[in-house]
Amino acid sequence: MSRDRFYPERPVLAASVAVFREGRILLAARGKPPSEDLYSLPGGMVEIGETLGEAALRELREEVGVEAELVGLIAPVEFIERDADGHIKHHVVIAAHAARWVSGEPQTGPEAKDIRWVTERDIADLPMTPGLAAVLEQAFRLEREDAVPCGA
Incomplete structure (x- = not known):
């Protein structure tokens, strides 16, 4: 891995997407x-x-083979990890988006070991990345408020 991702000189910018399909969100277990x-x-x-x-839609396509249409930005998430000496090992700012599933059945791969479509109740029992639970809560709230049918 490059220095850009580990022990970066500045925060790394990333994007992610909460894809809704029939009231469920697509989650993937990280493979790396x-x-x-x-x-x-x-x-x-x-x-x-x-x-x-x-970026969010490209990564969705590359990682799991799904196409979606963006609904909007959910929230930024910061992931900061220090090593045993207190040095910044990772600092990633992730712009989380909400989207509606359009096509494609998700596939596992090197970056996604396992894939699940989850309901709001399912998330309490899953081991998740830091900050994800709050993002998912916001995404489900947006889904309830917006209630745009999938594919519309």
């Missing part, structure tokens, strides 16, 4: 560090010239 084996939203680093939304 940091937070390997923990459930998270599909997502990854923003590339130069790419909007946050474009």
